[in-house]
Amino acid sequence: MKDRVLSGMRPTGKLHIGHFVGVLPNWKMLQDRYKCFFEIADWHALTDAYDRTHEMRDNVFNVVLDWLATGIDPEKSTFFVQSHVLQHAELHVLFSMLVSLSRLLRVPTFKEKIAELRVKELSHKAKKVLEKSADAAVSAFFEIVEQYQQGNLDDKSYRAVLKAKLKEAFMESLKDAFVGGEEEELPYGHLVNYGLLGYPVLQAADILIYRANLVPIGADQLPHLELTREIARRFNSLYGQVFPEVEPLLTEFPKVPGTDGRKMSKSYGNTIFISDPPDVIEQKIRHAYTDPAKIRKGDPGHPEGCPIFAYHKIFNTDEVPQIEADCKAGKLGCVDCKLRIIKKMNEVLEPVREKRRYFEERPHLVKEILAEGEKRAREEAEKTMQLVREAMQLWT
Ligand code: SF4
Known part of the structure; x- marks a missing residue:
């Protein structure tokens, strides 16, 4: 039996020349060697685009157009939209029982996301403090000028009073921004949704639902794959052998800078x-x-x-x-x-x-290609789910 490969992309819009020289030629090579499943991971995109769902259909369409245009061949590989194969969600739920919360909190990309959100929140708060302090400083200044003009303050004391007022205003703004609210067990937990935490479990389901044994990834994504391997091992040891040992196909992609010299994004x-x-x-x-x-x-x-x-x-x-x-x-x-x-x-x-x-110019063709890919993907996914339900002795 041919080795199986699973890879995917989040539909965030049109693909750029970084994809053109990186992931897409790699997929073209893989589709000639392996049984490939290429997923448009729309549920994954929702973790941070849940409030922009109106963009999703166009984004999916654009991704498929770019795949087809660059030679990803629906005859050679199976490509599909994740949310059209509901078995991914079923396996995700079952896998979520096999992973501890502390393990998910240790996933490096989750920690990076929290750090990124912390920076965003802190800079937002700092901006609020500055704005409020500036307003308070202006009011304090005019109040003191008035008192000075009325003779309530002399040349020496007005500086000290102004300084004290400004300090008080700044401390008040700081307190408003940073103190208060309920203590959280998970710091900054209010900034992330449950979907983001469960993201790697859904990824494990994406891979294992096709019993893929190879995943093309960069070295920085190895920790994600490790979690998939752990889940597969845990499932197999609890319920019997269903899933293969997944191996990384380590891939170096050329770095393509953006037009401003930074990473293209x-x-x-x-x-x-x-x-x-x-x-x-x-x-x-x-x-x-x-x-x-x-x-x-x-x-x-x-x-x-x-x-x-x-x-x-x-x-x-x-x-x-x-x-x-x-x-x-x-x-x-x-x-x-x-x-x-x-x-x-x-x-x-x-x-x-x-x-x-x-x-x-022929959107009906694109829909037909996706429908055919989804049919093949669903058949494979359902075969796996039958094995899973049987192994877990679930009601069938
Ligand atoms: S610095 Fe100017 S000449 Fe040199 S590679 Fe860049 S664009 Fe070309």
Whole structure:
């Protein structure tokens, strides 16, 4: 029997060139070697987009278009929307009995999320303190000026009174922002929903419902997979062997910077989407960050920190040594360098955009492809659930 692979993406909208050179070519390679299940994880997306569900259908559609356009083949792999295969939820509930709360609280991504939310909340509170203190300071200032003008305060005392008033106002604002409310057993627990805590259990269900034994991941995701392995072992030891030992397919993805030099991310507004038309790509590249030390063509540049150079390494590999040398020697200007990458990027992306347009204009085809994938996924998932219910001696 062929090894089984499970991988997925959260539908957060159109995919960018980081996906184009990272996860998608990897999936193309995997679909030729293994029995692959590719999931659009819409329930996972809800953990922090539960108040933006109106975007979900478009986002799912865009992800499928990008998959199809870049060669993820529905004949070779099974792809589906997570929420259309309800067996994921059933297995998630059963698995949630096998994991302790303390184990979930130790999951590194959960701890990172809490830290991120703490920073957000603290900066929000600090802003409130500053705003309130500023208002109070202005009122105190005018009150003291009035008292001074009325002769109630002399030259020496007004400074001390003003200082005391400002301190009092600041302390009041601090107290309002940081003191009060009920003591929580889990600090900052009010900032996260139950779904976020249970996220890795749902992930374990996503993988094990297809009895997948391989999961392509980066090294930083290993702790998540470890939890899946623990759940499978615990289930097998309690109820009998149903699930395989899941192994990571460790994958190194090339790092693609955004147009501002930071990590490419929609939240930074620095992405180049696979589906961006040529004029949009041109605008994005023309406004992109380059080496700030290179102001004129003749200035020697530092290509290693420049996102345009990183794009040449991906889309224009043949010219990379020459561009690197010319940039460093001050023989190449940033405008010319950008024009070259615009041309190359558009050459590479045009056939992808064309294929995407084909499916975009035929949404019924996309629906049929998804429906067929979901049918196959449901059949596999139901087979596993029958084994699970039987092993657990549940009412059937
Ligand atoms: S010449 Fe090219 S690689 Fe060098 S700094 Fe300018 S844009 Fe970047």
